[in-house]
Structures are given as C-alpha cells and as structure tokens.
Amino acid sequence: FNIVVLPGDGIGPEVAAAGVSALKAIGEVYGHTFNFEEKLIGGIAIDERNDPYPADTDAACLAADAVLLGAVGGPKWDLQPKRPEQGLLAVRKSMGLFANLRPMDVPASQAFRSPLKEEIVSGADMLIVRELTGGLYFGKQTRTDDRAVDECVYTVEEIERVARVAFEAARKRRNKVTSVDKANVIETSRLWRETVIKLHKAEYSDVELEHALVDSMAMHLVTRPKSFDVIVTENMFGDILSDLASVLPGSIGLLGSASLGSGKGLYEPIHGSAPDIAGKDLANPIGTLKSVAMMLRFSLNLSAEADALDAAIEAVIKAGQLTRDLGGTLAGSEVTKAIVAQIHA
Amino acid sequence: FNIVVLPGDGIGPEVAAAGVSALKAIGEVYGHTFNFEEKLIGGIAIDERNDPYPADTDAACLAADAVLLGAVGGPKWDLQPKRPEQGLLAVRKSMGLFANLRPMDVPASQAFRSPLKEEIVSGADMLIVRELTGGLYFGKQTRTDDRAVDECVYTVEEIERVARVAFEAARKRRNKVTSVDKANVIETSRLWRETVIKLHKAEYSDVELEHALVDSMAMHLVTRPKSFDVIVTENMFGDILSDLASVLPGSIGLLGSASLGSGKGLYEPIHGSAPDIAGKDLANPIGTLKSVAMMLRFSLNLSAEADALDAAIEAVIKAGQLTRDLGGTLAGSEVTKAIVAQIHA
Ligand SMILES: CC(C)[C@H](C(=O)O)[C@@H](O)C(=O)O
Ligand SMILES: CC(C)[C@H](C(=O)O)[C@@H](O)C(=O)O
Numbered sequence: 001f002n003i004v005v006l007p008g009d010g011i012g013p014e015v016a017a018a019g020v021s022a023l024k025a026i027g028e029v030y031g032h033t034f035n036f037e038e039k040l041i042g043g044i045a046i047d048e049r050n051d052p053y054p055a056d057t058d059a060a061c062l063a064a065d066a067v068l069l070g071a072v073g074g075p076k077w078d079l080q081p082k083r084p085e086q087g088l089l090a091v092r093k094s095m096g097l098f099a100n101l102r103p104m105d106v107p108a109s110q111a112f113r114s115p116l117k118e119e120i121v122s123g124a125d126m127l128i129v130r131e132l133t134g135g136l137y138f139g140k141q142t143r144t145d146d147r148a149v150d151e152c153v154y155t156v157e158e159i160e161r162v163a164r165v166a167f168e169a170a171r172k173r174r175n176k177v178t179s180v181d182k183a184n185v186i187e188t189s190r191l192w193r194e195t196v197i198k199l200h201k202a203e204y205s206d207v208e209l210e211h212a213l214v215d216s217m218a219m220h221l222v223t224r225p226k227s228f229d230v231i232v233t234e235n236m237f238g239d240i241l242s243d244l245a246s247v248l249p250g251s252i253g254l255l256g257s258a259s260l261g262s263g264k265g266l267y268e269p270i271h272g273s274a275p276d277i278a279g280k281d282l283a284n285p286i287g288t289l290k291s292v293a294m295m296l297r298f299s300l301n302l303s304a305e306a307d308a309l310d311a312a313i314e315a316v317i318k319a320g321q322l323t324r325d326l327g328g329t330l331a332g333s334e335v336t337k338a339i340v341a342q343i344h345a
Numbered sequence: 346f347n348i349v350v351l352p353g354d355g356i357g358p359e360v361a362a363a364g365v366s367a368l369k370a371i372g373e374v375y376g377h378t379f380n381f382e383e384k385l386i387g388g389i390a391i392d393e394r395n396d397p398y399p400a401d402t403d404a405a406c407l408a409a410d411a412v413l414l415g416a417v418g419g420p421k422w423d424l425q426p427k428r429p430e431q432g433l434l435a436v437r438k439s440m441g442l443f444a445n446l447r448p449m450d451v452p453a454s455q456a457f458r459s460p461l462k463e464e465i466v467s468g469a470d471m472l473i474v475r476e477l478t479g480g481l482y483f484g485k486q487t488r489t490d491d492r493a494v495d496e497c498v499y500t501v502e503e504i505e506r507v508a509r510v511a512f513e514a515a516r517k518r519r520n521k522v523t524s525v526d527k528a529n530v531i532e533t534s535r536l537w538r539e540t541v542i543k544l545h546k547a548e549y550s551d552v553e554l555e556h557a558l559v560d561s562m563a564m565h566l567v568t569r570p571k572s573f574d575v576i577v578t579e580n581m582f583g584d585i586l587s588d589l590a591s592v593l594p595g596s597i598g599l600l601g602s603a604s605l606g607s608g609k610g611l612y613e614p615i616h617g618s619a620p621d622i623a624g625k626d627l628a629n630p631i632g633t634l635k636s637v638a639m640m641l642r643f644s645l646n647l648s649a650e651a652d653a654l655d656a657a658i659e660a661v662i663k664a665g666q667l668t669r670d671l672g673g674t675l676a677g678s679e680v681t682k683a684i685v686a687q688i689h690a
Contacts, residue, residue, distance in 0.1 A: 073529075085529045115465050115568050136497065141532035146501040148536035152481065156491040182581070184418075184430045187486035191493035215588040222567060222592050223460050236527070240585060243560040247567050 001300055002035050004064040006057065006091075009043040009084060010273025011283035012070025018285030018336040019068050019267075019292045025343040026296065026305050037064070041091065042072030042084035042273075052087030058094050061266070066299035067091070068292065069268035074275040084273075092132050096261035098158065099165040100130040101294070102242045102270060103256075106225075106249050110317075113250025113326070116222065121248055124225040127173065128245055129166040130238025132259055134158045135188070137235045154188040154234065159195040165260070166232035167204040173229050176208040180217045180233035180241065192234060214241070221245055246270050251325045253284030256291030258298055265299040267291035281331040284323040289313055289339060312342035346645055347380045349409040351402065351436075354388040354429060355618025356628035357415025363630030363681040364413045364612075364637045370688040371641065371650050382409070386436065387417030387429035387618075397432030403439050406611070411644035412440070413637065414613035419620040429618075437477050441606035443503065444510040445475040446639070447587045447615060448601075451570075451594050454663075458595025458671070461567065466593055469570040472518065473590055474511040475583025477604055479503045480533070482580045499533040499579065504540040510605070511577035512549040518574050521553040525562045525578035525586065537579060559586070566590055591615050596670045598629030601636030603643055610644045612636035626676040629668040634658055634684060657687035 005020060007013035023034045039057040046052050052072075061067050069091075072084040091097075104126050106114055111122035131154075139151030163179070170177045179196045181189035193211055200209045212220065214237045220227065221244050233241060246252050252271045259266045269287030277283060289309065296306035321338045322328025330338075350365060352358035368379045384402040391397050397417075406412050414436075417429040436442075449471050451459055456467035476499075484496030508524070515522045524541045526534035538556055545554045557565065559582045565572065566589050578586060591597050597616045604611045614632030622628060634654060641651035666683045667673025675683075 083529060089530070115462060116460055117462060120460050136527075136531050139494075143532050143536065148499055148532040149484075150497040150531045150533050152495040152497060154493055182481075182584075184428060185434070186481050186495045187488050187493040188495050191488065215584045218563065218585050218589040219592045219597075222589065236581075237585075239527075239560045240563050240582075244563040244567065244589070247564045252564070 001032060001065045002037065002063070004060045004067045005036050005038045006041040006067060006069045007038065008041050008070040008072040008273065009074050010071055010275045010278040012042070012072065012273055014278070014281065014283050014332055015269055015285050015288040016068060016070035018332065019288045021336050021340055022289050022292050022309060022343065025340040026309060029308075029343055030302070030305050032302070041069070041087040043074050043077045045087055046077060046080070046082050046084065050082070052082055052084055053090035058091070061091055061095055064264060066264055066295045067095070067266040068295065069266055070288070071269070071271065071273035073273045076275075089137060091266060092259060093138065095264065095266060096133065097259035097266055098131060098133045099162050099260045100132040100238065100242070101165075101169070101258040101260065102128040102130065102246070104128065104245045104248060110249060114248055115250065116225070116248060120223070121225055124248060126225070126228045126245065127169055127230045128238065128242040129162060129169065129230060129232040130242055131158065131162045131234045133235075135235035152186070152188050154191055156191065156195050159192050160199055163196045163199050163232055166230050167200070167207050170207045170230040175206070176210070176229040178210050178212055178217070178228055178231045180212050180214050180231060180237055182214050182237075183211070184213060188234070196232070217241060218244060221248075242270070251284065252287070253323065253325045254286050254290070256287050256289070256294055258291065258294040260298060265295065267295040281333050282324060283332045284325050285332050285336045285339075286313055286317070289336075308343060312339045315342050346377060346410045347382065347408070349405045349412045350381050350383045351386040351412060351414045352383065353386050353415040353417040353618065354419050355416055355620045355623040357387070357417065357618055359623070359626065359628050359677055360614055360630050360633040361413060361415035363677065364633045366681050366685055367634050367637050367654060367688065370685045371654060374653075374688055375647070375650050377647070386414070386432040388419050388422045390432055391422060391425070391427050391429065395427070397427055397429055398435035403436070406436055406440055409609060411609055411640045412436070412611040413640065414611055415633070416614070416616065416618035418618045434482065436611060437604060438483065440611060441478065441608065442604035442611055443476060443478045444507050444605045445477040445583065445587070446510075446514070446603040446605065447473040447475065447591070449473065449590045449593060455594060459593055460595065461570070461593060465568070466570055469593060471570065471573045471590065472514055472575045473583065473587040474507060474514065474575060474577040475587055476503065476507045476579045478580075480580035497531070497533050499536055501536065501540050504537050505544055508541045508544050508577055511575050512545070512552050515552045515575040520551070521555070521574040523555050523557055523562070523573055523576045525557050525559050525576060525582055527559050527582070528556070529558060533579070541577070562586060563589060566593075587615070596629065597632070598668065598670045599631050599635070601632050601634070601639055603636065603639040605643060610640065612640040626678050627669060628677045629670050630677050630681045630684075631658055631662070634681075653688060657684045660687050
C-alpha cells in the first residue's frame, strides 16, 4: 500500500509520525507492506516552495492508496496572502473529497471528561457527514475596496452524493439520518432539503429521516446529543457543527476524520496544528490513530486491522496511559508506543 | 409612547400579552401612558391577508416608538410558498434593524439548570451582537431545477455600524469584544476582520479586541463560556452562535432580544412559536419581559423602569414562582401576574 504522508505544521509532524508507527506495527503483525512518501502541505510548503499545495504533493496524493494528514496552519502565516489552509482546500478539491466523516462518541466511562453534564452526554454516539467541496468554501469570491461577496452554490448532484454517504452509513449504524439546513431562509438549503427528501423516498425509505434547522441543531447538540445517529449537512454548517460536537468527549485529541470521494481518501485528526505545544511531544496521538483506523477500513479494506487498532487505542485509554489533555502524564510518543505495543500483544 | 404589538403565531399571542401587562404596570407605577396597537405578522398574516408582512403592519411599525413581537412560524405553513419567517425578515429590513442584541447570563444560583457542568458555566455573562440585515439572509438567490445559489454580501459600512454597537456595548460592560468570522476561508469574513481591526484602531483602542473563527467559537461557547463579554458576528454565524449560547441557562424561555437600527427597535423573546404548547398557558413569559426591559432601556430611554422590571423578574425567579420549563408548576399568566405584582410592590 502506498501511503502519502502530509505532516504539515505545528504538531502535525508529531501526530503524523504516530500514524506511521501504528501502520508499521499493523503491517508487521498482519503481513502488509506500507510504503510511505512524505510531501509538503500548508505553512511549511509556503516557506519551502511558496505554494501551500505544490504540484508534486498533488501528484503524489492522486496516485496514493490513501493520504494521512497531520495539521496545517499557525499564526506565523496569518497575515500572508498565501495561507496554509489553501493547501487543505486544494487537496480536498483535487482529490474530489466531497464527504467528510466525523464520528464522535462519549462512552459512559469517559463521560466525566465532557463539558456537558454526564446524564445528558453519556452514551452519545454520532457520525457527522459534512459536504466538503461545495458551498461558500468553493464559490466565487469578489472583492472591491468596500464590498465583498461570497457565492454559496449547490447542485442536486453534489447534494445527492453526500446524502447517499449518510444514508449508507446510517444503515450500518442505528438507521437514522438528521439532515441539517437553513431552508427557512436560504435557497441552497431549500434545494438541499428537497433533494434529500427525494433521494430518501426513492432509495432509502427504510432509513428514518428528520430535518433540523442549523440554529436549532446547534442547540440540540448541547441539550440532547444522544438523539442523533448520522447527521448530514453542507460544508459551512458541517464545519461549525462538527467542531461543536467534537468538544463533547472532553478532549478534541480523541477524534479522527475521513474525507472521502469516489476514489481514495484523506485521513486527519480533527484538531488543529496547536503551535503552542508543537515540538514538545505533548500532542495526543489518538485522533490521528483513530483516523488511521478509518483509513484501514475505508481506503485499504482492512477491517480486521482497523478493529485491532481501535481495540489497542481503547485498551491504552482504559489503562490510563494518557497525555495531559486527558489528565495523564505521558508524552505523545509514549502513548503511541503503548498503542503499538498493544497491537503487537 | 406608541407601542406596536405583533403577537404572531403559536405562543406568540400569550407572551406578547404578558409584555403588554408588564408595560401597563410600569405605566401605572411610573406615570407613563403606553398606547398599544396590535398588527398582523407571520403565519396568521398569511392566513388572514395572504401576506406575512402586510403594508399596514409595516406602516405601523415605522411610526411606532417601539415594536414588541411574540413569535412567528409553525408546521402549518412549512410547505407553503409564503412563509411566516418572511414577515420577520421583512420587518427587520424595513425598519433597518441591523443589530440584534442577545444578552445571555447564567447566575451562579441558576447554573444547576444548565446542560453544562456548573463549574464551566456558572457566572457566564455575555452579549451577542448579531448583524441582522446582511449576508446570506438578504443576498440574491437564484434557482434552477438542479442548482441553487445564495449570495453572501457585506460592505464596510454594514460591518462598521454593527461593530460600533459591539464596541459601545463593551465599554458599558467588561470592555472586551470577540469578533467572529471565517476569515481563513471566505472573502466577506476577511473584509469583516479588516474592517473591525481598522475601526478598533481608529476609535476603540481602549476596548480589548480578539478574533475567533466561527468553528472554534462554537467550541469555546461550550468549553469556556466565561471567557466572553461582547461577541460580534455576521448574520448567519450570529443566528447559530446566539442560539447555541441560549441553551446555556437551561431554558430558552429566559432570554430576550433587542433588534436595533438607527431609528426605533423591535423586541422579542429568543424562543420560537412552540406550537406544541400554544394556547395552553404553559409558555414562560420571562423571555418577553426581558425583551420589554430592553425596550424600556434602549427605545424609550426609561432605565429606572427597565431596572425595576428586571428586578421584578429576578425576585419572582428567586421566589420559585416558575413555569414548567424551569421545574415549576405555574401557568404562564400566573408568572406574569406575580411579576406585575412585584412591579406594584
Ligand atoms: C482550516 C479550515 C480551512 C478547515 C475548514 O474550515 O474546513 C478546518 O476548520 C476543518 O474543519 O477542517
Ligand atoms: C425564523 C428565522 C428566519 C430567524 C433567523 O434565522 O433569523 C430566527 O431563527 C431568529 O434567529 O430570529
């Protein structure tokens, strides 16, 4: 398997290295060979190539079996015309990664970490499916001295393909989809809702479907997170709601994500580049390792291996071998070592 | 004082009546005369006039000293081409109500009601200032069979005037403004940030200013709500974040809002029309009464009267004279009566 690794900025390189270690361990135990190719993206790519997404990075990503990303961005590049985030948007667009999958769960044993009261959040288990290559993120942008315009565009095809991902995922989970929009105000949301309703009727009427307005949904995620199974929404709403949901487990260091298209996928932890702790071996590797488990499952078709990695992560959390964000004392690399040891066990 | 009352739909008429009772009581005690004129808006206006915002409603609102709104909307009108919400958007636009003020606080004594852990939320006290007449809400909308487009537009002038409201409010509070945007992705947000920075430098450098991305802000509101004083943001982000913040006190029945322009203001509780409990005298009137207190303060320049109403509300909450959403047993009208009695006391 050819894996492209995009370490990126801040703690990106540390957590990406953790991902590589885990894949190597999986390879040793299960007899697979992973070839790793490291490429530049984000701030470091701006520094070294004056381009947040160089052509050779793009070529490598398009040719790879899967891509592992660390994180991009940092205050260093905030005031520049070229921004690290452009690299992230570019790889999503180029690889056609239209569906961002963000699982979030709060096992009863971990609910004490949540900012929410335990009885509200304990047992919550959802999958947010965010549309990733449309909407305000990729619409035409215009700017004069005193006026700016962003276009938010959606087509039926774009909505259908991501809704399909949500319905399919729901069938493998608790069979319920909550589609989120702002259909009482904007036109793209009305098209969104109509399209989801039609697709549901035509192909997925066995799945329970409900609709929620984005403002109400922000409330529901805090007041009754257990009511949701699969949530599907457009790009900007998905950005906001998935980040909101990500704090419910009490550390954003625990969550991974998969960005999928019709071809290969890109996998990254949901946290950012955390420049304040970069280089100190403090970063929690678990979000990245969760992403690697998704890579094994979705891109490499290795579900037993994915289960093994997930189980190794679980075991290490249960054993209390934790980084500081979880109240532990271990370095990030020590947590990775513990998980690698579990894989070998 | 001429007050236009727009009861609207669902529980709107009940809570609007509570607002009228409180104003009458204030009038009696402090020697003011309030003239009330009731007008149609929303679903009921569609039913009776086939127009969610009839011309005579508009004329009355424009002539009034202040407008009190109940709530609009309901499932009855969901599938119609004319929607109740259009009435709300129309009155905002026509009256030029560009700044929506939503105070939210969680007194230590009430923190037990919050979905958040008490230590995280106790003492939180913020004011969200939402831009209300720009952005995706009022941009050009286009639609073909398989494609929809919404335009998000902002001008420097639109950003400046609402940012000014936020800075002025901060000076009367804890002197801090958090401006929320998505400047790493969209053009209107970059204009937003630049404009806020320039205005701050030119006129408000005594106020502490910080910037947050909307996705991070959704996280912060749940993980560290006490860090914020005044939050200012564009229309759609403000819709989402203010609703998110509104669940922190444990009941959305407690919060009011003011929508201000260069002229008069419109005041409404932040909750919706709650058709499920409409007509049962269960609705909590406090959100509306808080809105009336803001009306007294901002539109009628009666701060002593506003303080008296706020104090009466406080006293009744402390005395445990509560509706069901707060764990009490009283009818909405009984709570109103208790507050009116306090005003007279
Ligand atoms: C860095 C930024 C462009 C990105 C986004 O908004 O999509 C990030 O917030 C994310 O969610 O992956
Ligand atoms: C009803 C709807 C149009 C409205 C909005 O989105 O502005 C409401 O959610 C609000 O926040 O006042």
